[in-house]
Amino acid sequence: MKRAVLGKLVRKIYHRENPNRIYTSGDVKLLEKTDELHLRLNATATHEILRREWEVFGHQEYHHIAGVSISHINNLRHHPVYVNSWVNGTKPRAIAIGTTKPPEPNNLPGAIRIDTVHQRDVFHINAVDEITQWEIVVCVPVIAESCMKPALKILIDQFPFVVFNFHSDRGGEFINYTVEAILNRLLIKHTKSRSRHCNDNALVETKNGSVIRKNMGYVHINQEKADEINAYYTQWFNPYLNFHRPCLYLTETKRDEQNRERRVYGEVMVPYDKLKQVYRETKRNFLTPSTSWGKLDTIAQQYSDNEFAEKVRNEERKLFNKIFWPQKP
Known part of the structure; x- marks a missing residue:
């Protein structure tokens, strides 16, 4: 009641969690690691690397993420688990002059x-x-x-x-x-x-x-x-x-x-x-x-x-x- 009188009572925005999420946080971390090692290639090249990790080199942890579609890779790059660790910024070069x-x-x-x-x-x-x-x-x-x-x-x-x-x-x-x-x-x-x-x-x-x-x-x-x-x-x-x-x-x-x-x-x-x-x-x-x-x-x-x-x-x-x-x- 006090918040309503003061005008601070607002409706809470409902955020629905997706119970049918296909790719887990571990899969997103594997994508993040791949981008970090290869300096974030385009989605097509990244998809090929993930596929080769599973099919060519037999790394079991890439079994799930290797099946991701090319377009969905860019969606996963905006996932909170991904962006918390990956920062694709300008790489400064410190020059000790001035x-x-x-x-x-x-x-x-x-x-x-x-x-x-x-x-x-x-x-x-x-x-x-x-x-x-x-x-x-x-x-x-x-x-x-x-x-x-x-x-x-x-x-x-x-x-x-x-x-x-x-x-x-x-x-x-x-x-x-x-x-x-x-x-x-x-x-x-x-x-x-x-x-x-x-x-x-x-x-x-x-x-x-x-x-x-x-x-x-x-x-x-x-x-x-x-x-x-x-x-x-x-x-x-x-x-x-x-x-x-x-x-x-x-x-x-x-x-x-x-x-x-x-x-x-x-x-x-x-x-x-x-x-x-x-x-x-x-x-x-x-x-x-x-x-x-x-x-x-x-x-x-x-x-x-x-x-x-x-x-x-x-x-x-x-x-x-x-x-x-x-x-x-």
């Missing part, structure tokens, strides 16, 4: 997220610091050891602060022993994204579209032009991104009545100003030995944002003219 975990910047610059952007014959390697959004782009003609080793050195050397964490997705261009050896030599921790956690590398993924694709486009670029693109990146594009292109920074996370998360990006500044802000707040020196605040201030104050952006666009036009309309000898 640690599967989200990056841990500890509110300090130096935890970079990295990804590649494919533009037909060239690859843009894009690296973004998580705290300051300091961004460095490098271009390589192919994803190979001969190109990746110098490219990573150029990329890491262009960051004004010490890099201590290198986070990538699980792609083969970064999950390999060449990259791992470089990072180990530089004492940089290598982390990789978790499966089904697309936000682990979301920052650099957004920069791929808003920075690389927006400026370099989608058209085919011959791999012979990779060195010229790299020179443009180093001299013009990377300084523009870090000293003259403002970024939005997260300041607050709110939740409404439905527990939906809303992020507020209340700070707008260039990455260099964010770098100085972090320095003032932490009072820690994270710059590399070859970098000083005086050198960075000189670069930041040499041109205004529009003046430097105009120079970048002029150099960009010159670069694209060389790429798409090369001068004939």
Whole structure:
């Protein structure tokens, strides 16, 4: 009566047991064992194995299950006795390169997220610091050891602060022993994204579209032009991104009545100003030995944002003219 008053009284679903079951739990276990040994072949091949176990090799325990029909084998594979032991899942191969975990910047610059952007014959390697959004782009003609080793050195050397964490997705261009050896030599921790956690590398993924694709486009670029693109990146594009292109920074996370998360990006500044802000707040020196605040201030104050952006666009036009309309000898 109490359950009826509370509205918790429900009709129990009747499950009728089949008293005329032909194949016993032991027969299902034999089928399960066969599937486990042969990695679950199709029903026709499995039926032939069961038949041979009884008729050819004379194993008495297979006498009953050998007479099962081909179509009924798939029914028995859904039997509770079968599925409790057999799991036909993906066989993972553990590769001891990188640690599967989200990056841990500890509110300090130096935890970079990295990804590649494919533009037909060239690859843009894009690296973004998580705290300051300091961004460095490098271009390589192919994803190979001969190109990746110098490219990573150029990329890491262009960051004004010490890099201590290198986070990538699980792609083969970064999950390999060449990259791992470089990072180990530089004492940089290598982390990789978790499966089904697309936000682990979301920052650099957004920069791929808003920075690389927006400026370099989608058209085919011959791999012979990779060195010229790299020179443009180093001299013009990377300084523009870090000293003259403002970024939005997260300041607050709110939740409404439905527990939906809303992020507020209340700070707008260039990455260099964010770098100085972090320095003032932490009072820690994270710059590399070859970098000083005086050198960075000189670069930041040499041109205004529009003046430097105009120079970048002029150099960009010159670069694209060389790429798409090369001068004939």
